[in-house]
Amino acid sequence: MNRVWALAVITYKEGIRNRSIFGVLAFALFVLGLNITVAGFFMREVGKVTVDMNLSALTFSGLLLVFFVALQLMAKDIDKKTIQLVFSKPVSRGQYIAGKYVGILLFVFVSLLVLVVFSSATVSLLLNLYPNYFAGFSWPMFFLAVTFILVQMAVLSAILILFSTLTTSSFASLIFTICVYLVGVTIEDVVFYVVSGFRTEAISPVVQEVLNVVAYVVPNFSMWDFKLEAAHGLLIAPARIGLGLGYAAIYITILLILSCLFFQRREFH
Amino acid sequence: MGVLEITFENVFKTYNPGLFKKKVRAVEDLTLEVSQGEVYGLIGPNGAGKSTTIRVLLGLIRPNKGKILFRGEPLCQGQFREEIGYLPENPYLYDYLSLKEILEFCGRVSDCSGAMLQERIKVLTEKLELSQALRRPLRTFSKGMLQRAGICFALLHDPSIVILDEPMSGLDPLGRKLVFDIVLELKEQGKTVFFCSHILSDVERLCDRMGVLVKGRLVRTFEKKDFEESAERELHLLLPPVPENLMPDLGDLAVHLHSCPGGALLSISAARLTETAAILGRLGIQIRGTRTSQVSLEELFIETVEGVTS
Secondary structure, X not given: OHHHHHHHHHHHHHHHOOOHHHXXXXXXXXXXXXXXXXXXXXXXXXXXXXXXXXXXXXXHHHHHHHHHHHHHHHHHHHHOOHHHHHOOOOOOHHHHHHHHXXXXXXXXXXXXXXXHHHHHHHHHHHHHXXXXXXXXXXXXXXXXXXXXXXXXXXXXXXXXXXXHHHOOOHHHHHHHHHHHHHHHHHHHHHHHHHHOOOOOOOXXXXXXXXXXXXXXXXXXXXXXXXXXXXXXXXXXXXXXXXXXXXXXXXXXXXXXXXXXXXXXXXXXX | OOOEEEEXXXXXXXXXXXXXXXXXXXXXXEEEEEEOOOEEEEEOOOOOOHHHHHHHHHOOOOOOEEEEEEOOEEXXXXXXHHHEEEEOOOOOOXXXXXXXXXXXXXXXXXXXXXXXXXXXXXXXXXXXXXXHHOOOEHHHOOHHHHHHHHHHHHHOOOOOEEEEEOOOOOOOXXXXXXXXXXXXXXXXXXXXXXXXXXXXXXXXXXXXXXXXXXXXXXXXXXXXXXXXXXXXXXXXXXXOOOOHHHHHHXXXXXXXXXXXXXXXXEEEEHHHHHHXXXXXXXXXXXXXXXXXXXXXXXXXXXXXHHHHHO
């Protein structure tokens, strides 16, 4: 455990000191500032637009952090052969995966929590400026949606780790992770379209079967997306929260176990 | 030979560079032994399989065939890694961490206690002249400083076996001397040192035994005493131009007599030095200087590699 934590700490420090995160911070602050500037244009929808914009800015910032900084934390070790130095110490490959994952999570969570402070300040400001248009808004719902953005990033980080153990190129890991994310956020809508009566074209049984397999293999990111509920102040059943957290925990565990198995087989030239 | 520390038994390693490409035999039937307290140098041309040998030993790659033993038992990576310190060629450490942070990480994963860890950090960074740079991010280090930082990383937990891949790479003459002294100190402490280098003069001076690896095969092994013995066999005396009439007298003494610019070079058996000096004194020929005939590792290396490749 000591070794896992030691690895997590250096991974976190290496990530949090990376200058790329200033770019992500600047982007998030720009969107939040834009939100304050344009909020007045939306009249009665100010509350919904504010919550939606803030949560979207947080999600997009989280994606940038995972895709560009967290990826480097894993890939650079392999590309630059730092991993050979780490493995010359009594660190097992499983401990390495666990340490890297915990470090990446710490880095993404701390970075996002800083952005959450700015985001909360923005929402709070607009809430005071336009109190009549935030009728359905509740802070617990807002923070619940933020928590599930962190859950999404935790799943995405595990996917990134898996692809980093499988591929020899960091670019390939990036592309595969982005693809899985894009499929994951849209799969629920696609499956719904296929099984519902809305479609006008016939879909072959083979495509339906493939879609079923993909729906089981790829994580369903809609499970952890509560932007709509937070924007409209809708209540969420505790069972759905539990299901979402359980689904994420199982998915992350499976991904990390697979990563360890693949990494055990990998050779470092 | 002392207790065997590391043994390679008929190790083979072939790389598969990709689809439709010919497989590369990196190491072929490698049998090699390194004893406790010995400094073993593995030398060879580029692509000979030196780094592959080290990577196989560290478990970073798996051999296709053969066995590696550690103290006579099949190699168990967990225990082995607790006892080794490794310096790769051109070590790359984390950009945004300081040397202190990376060394503390090394201590924690090697189960070094707090006070001992701080003491080791202090001693090693002073020895490698890095104490002023302890809190600087590693991305601001020069190539030589990174190499020395890598050596600190390898030696921090006081390992009993030290594996160095090109330890002198990127170092200036002062840095090379530092590393040279460290290897000598490790040798005095009875540690086993296994290293690869292209700087043959250092290998020759530091190593008890040397192995020449060519195209993945260990083609020749030298011992330090091989060089010392060669020095003992022949001695060359530098003489002024010798008059023709004295030539027959000298011919009786010499193994070889060559003319050289401004004089002659008389090669004699080292055992006959006193007798030769007396005869030369009697003939009125002054000895201007002496040379030993020690064969250098470089000469032997080139001869070996050319022999194998031709």
